Amino acid sequence: MPNLSFNGNTYHCAEDQSVLDALTGHGVSIPSSCRNGICQTCMMQAVSGELPAASQNGLKETLKIQNYFLACSCHPQTDMDVRLPEVGTVRKQVVVQSIKPLNHEIISVGLYCEDPIDYRAGQFINLFKDATLGRSYSLASVPTHDKHLTLHIRKVPDGRVSNWVHQDIKAGDIVEISAAAGNCFYVPDKKDQPILLIGTGSGLAPLYGIARDALEQGHTGPISLYHGSRDARGLYLVNELRALADRHDNFSYTPCISGEPVTDTGYAQGRALDLALADTGKLTGWRVFICGNPDMVKTARKKAFLTGAAMQDIYADAFTLSVA
């Protein structure tokens, strides 16, 4: 059974136990969020000991060579000496620039970072309420276009971070965020490839960034965005997206309402996924981005794949809702 050294103490790590579970199991406080190797909140650094390859999945090369790893995905085979990353190497302080309601449950939070962070539209950052409690939010802003980092944050019932954002923070406050990460973004390698974007709820955030980023980078193929909600008040940025569609011949926007009869001709009746698949037919050759409700994402990934999209052309928001 390997031993873990942390802050001068030694802890036993059971067989098949992760570094995160071993340390928190002993009452040590380690930041974490998804516990699934995605959000990178639980990043730590190894001072000694061997790192299993899986513990560095998804990390930047520059972090890998410095022996950073994800505590939730690290099942040690040898004794390890580990520490938390130094403050400032991974987290940044940013100023809350603006808070605007987007609809009855989602707000737009603008963050200003004096020393701009390097990111791609559609990636995510972690926003921290305190030293250990953080949640991942996708970026709706486009680096070349928007001065501020923009997040769309839905008030999750009993959500500790989202309720704090909705109730307590205000313009001028200083908050901590992580560096941007994630693979859900536009790459300008095939500019004529058709792109399908499907989102529900605040899953529109990364898609809004990706669509504008693709247009800005001169994408020439069609870009079709379907944003779904149960009722009309769940949709947002409707006017902005319609204006975007007016300005770009290759961009189309379909707001979809699934839960009530549609009276306004500006909306489509049905679920975003169903409407998107009915309109596009076979997805062979398409690039597909899917963000939002975890069940929808799972179903959509599978349907997109089965209707012909190549696995490597399907990008999805990796998050499920964390337990409050």
Next chain:
Amino acid sequence: MNDALFNKLGGEGAVDAAVDIFYRKVLSDDRISDFFDDVDMERQAAKQKAFLTMAFGGPNQYSGLDMRRGHAHLVKKGLNDAHFDAVVENLAATLQELNVSQQYIAEVAALCETTRNDVLGK
């Protein structure tokens, strides 16, 4: 490992060409789709790629024990010979779609066969 077969099939390129077709087939096959319906499709696709590389005679590190351990949770869920046959059938259909000759398909099936007892925990 069977370098000769792997090269005849077209090596890694052949695996890349086959993996999406094969994975689509097993996900659409009601007999076995539940065993492949992972929340994490990319991880599942990576597993399919590893499987195809092995089945094509390519480089792999799998021991019989790995095969047993890797499938034990599926055997508990009822994985049996009929499922194994269905997977091999889907693999053969994939290769046919890629215009691979019957002789090579038979060689791939024979390679799969060598793992049957380990996969099914017999």
